[in-house]
Amino acid sequence: MVKLFTLSNCFLAALIGQAAGHFVVVYPPSVGFDDAIEGNAPCGGFSVDFSKDNITDFHVDGDVLALQSFHPQVTWLFRATLDQTASGNWTNLLPAVQQTGLNNFCEPAVKVPATFAGSKGVIGIAADSPDGILYQCAAVNFVTGVGATQASCKNESSTTASFVADAALSSLPSTATASATSSGTATSSPTSSTKPSAANSNYGYSGLGMLAWVMVVGSASFLACLL
Ligand SMILES: *[C@@H]1O[C@H](CO)[C@@H](O)[C@H](O)[C@H]1NC(C)=O
Numbered sequence: 001m002v003k004l005f006t007l008s009n010c011f012l013a014a015l016i017g018q019a020a021g022h023f024v025v026v027y028p029p030s031v032g033f034d035d036a037i038e039g040n041a042p043c044g045g046f047s048v049d050f051s052k053d054n055i056t057d058f059h060v061d062g063d064v065l066a067l068q069s070f071h072p073q074v075t076w077l078f079r080a081t082l083d084q085t086a087s088g089n090w091t092n093l094l095p096a097v098q099q100t101g102l103n104n105f106c107e108p109a110v111k112v113p114a115t116f117a118g119s120k121g122v123i124g125i126a127a128d129s130p131d132g133i134l135y136q137c138a139a140v141n142f143v144t145g146v147g148a149t150q151a152s153c154k155n156e157s158s159t160t161a162s163f164v165a166d167a168a169l170s171s172l173p174s175t176a177t178a179s180a181t182s183s184g185t186a187t188s189s190p191t192s193s194t195k196p197s198a199a200n201s202n203y204g205y206s207g208l209g210m211l212a213w214v215m216v217v218g219s220a221s222f223l224a225c226l227l
């Protein structure tokens, strides 16, 4: 029965494949989502633009990060930076946490260094998935205090989570601590011309190419799902 259930979940994951996305951020709103380029660091193929993004107040003493995963297992890394281009200077907010089970996952009280309060910045979410590392960013205004509860903050009942060591996530560039970066190591950030964006995506698929891609990815996610 358990095996059957896993199998049908795998079929579902394979069917959903790229179409339903690898993962989405439910709260705070992301600066942009396109599942074909979600693997582009640091923000899933979008740049942060405080003049047009939906900017959310994020409370440094604890606030909500709500996600939805379309992979049966994924490992999350939550980061924050005061670099408004999201090019680097990241501070890890929690150890890598592995979600087992599809759909909703929410950390209701993620803390940010108190010194961030009063500044604009970016919350970065990196997900180690069977499709590689995937990224999303939220443009935020760091404020003092604790954030309000969000109705969208919930865990799927069948989901379990635990802190894990994740070599891929811990070797991400610019995963620096606040104290290490305050001495100036953040200056090695990429120039704006090298920043990934929707415009220079490597995924120019269309028509039959897209169909082939979906089939390959579908089979791959089905196989990955069985492991
Ligand atoms: C900004 O995000 C909030 C929270 O997700 C949402 O309720 C609101 O509709 C968004 N506003 C715009 C302009 O997209």
Ligand SMILES: *[C@@H]1O[C@H](CO)[C@@H](O)[C@H](O)[C@H]1NC(C)=O
Residues within 6 Å of the ligand: 105, 106, 107, 108, 153, 154, 155, 160, 161, 162
């Ligand atoms: C979801 O699960 C994580 C990990 O067990 C836990 O830290 C968090 O508080 C849970 N979220 C909710 C909304 O209960």
Ligand SMILES: *[C@@H]1O[C@H](CO)[C@@H](O)[C@H](O)[C@H]1NC(C)=O
Residues within 6 Å of the ligand: 082, 083, 084, 089, 091, 177, 178, 179, 181, 182, 186
């Ligand atoms: C890097 O982050 C630290 C705090 O963690 C901040 O004091 C510093 O101004 C930041 N540097 C840049 C270039 O954003």
Ligand SMILES: [Cu+2]
Residues within 6 Å of the ligand: 017, 021, 022, 023, 071, 129, 131
């Ligand atoms: Cu995926």
